[in-house]
Amino acid sequence: MDVNRRFLLRRRPVDDPVPEDFELVREPVPSPSAGEFIVRNIYCSMDPAMRGWMDDAPSYMPPIALDDPVRASTVGVVHASDNPDYPVGQWVMGLNAIEDYSLVTPGHFTAPVDISAVDSPTRFLTAMGAVSLTAYFGMTEVAKPQAGETLCVSGAAGAVGSVVGQIGKIHGCRVIGIAGGAEKCRRLTQDYGFDVAIDYQGKSLDQMRAAIGAAAPDGLDMVFENVGGLVMEAEILNLANHARVVLCGLISEYNASEHVGLRNLWQVIVHQATLTGFLVTDYAPRFPEGGARIMEWVADGRLRIDEDVQEGIENAYDTFMRLFSGANNGKQILKIG
Incomplete structure (x- = not known):
């Protein structure tokens, strides 16, 4: 050309x-x-x-x-x-x-x-790329999952969220995914092995809060946030004590001229939780390490991308x-x- x-x-x-x-x-x-x-x-x-x-x-x-x-x-x-x-x-x-x-x-x-x-x-744009590396380092270095804990992932059917949830399962966690529409929720449980899928479409804050509460009656130990807005507010209302919230994205606000923000931040104090803003660029020197581990999981069938x-x-x-x-x-x- x-x-x-x-x-x-x-x-x-x-x-x-x-x-x-x-x-x-x-x-x-x-x-x-x-x-x-x-x-x-x-x-x-x-x-x-x-x-x-x-x-x-x-x-x-x-x-x-x-x-x-x-x-x-x-x-x-x-x-x-x-x-x-x-x-x-x-x-x-x-x-x-x-x-x-x-x-x-x-x-x-x-x-x-x-x-x-x-x-x-x-x-090199997926398994070895920024999205999977975001999921890998966000989980292993910030969320620090422990077997038996409950993880909630928003935007769970997306490129980052689907990998986050599967890494949670690899570490022995109960995983709740939030996505939009019946087909994406089906993919979460049938293709990616999530324990519970919650469809946010058409739900109010109270309905989302109740749906997450029913799926995690003891609260959320970890939240991997990709969406923000109403979804994040409902998650924050269901935190367990000492929960870890990884703030990776706010896709619900990217095209909005007015940003609502988080209106129930008090719950972070109530539950002595941590909220950490996360960018994968901090881990650039370790990308080969993360990519190698991800490809191992893909090769042995534990991770689908x-x-x-x-x-x-x-x-x-x-x-x-x-x-x-x-x-x-x-x-x-x-x-x-």
């Missing part, structure tokens, strides 16, 4: 992103300078966190600049190189963008990968929005080429 198709952010979304916030353009393929290389992106990861990067607001990463391509984790092949450590043909993963070709300077997020070690290159692959960079907007409609079944990936 002699053209670089790039999915640009043209304006800051307000509430839900709309197609007019983006533009797919065609530009020349860049050329590498000394030490640089060009990656032809084959697959890119679609993650809810990308919505936060589109806002001009303080965060753990700088916002995507207007008229720049939308930032995304990708796996691809070195297309051209002026760096001997990254020869042409080498597969790499890194934080690049939704575009055919990315100009890369080696750094913190770029690493070569061996695709002969996996059944598909997409595994599903992928939802959509095709074509022209479908980038629709694929991204599947994350917020709940249409994705597994880790959302876009095959660019």
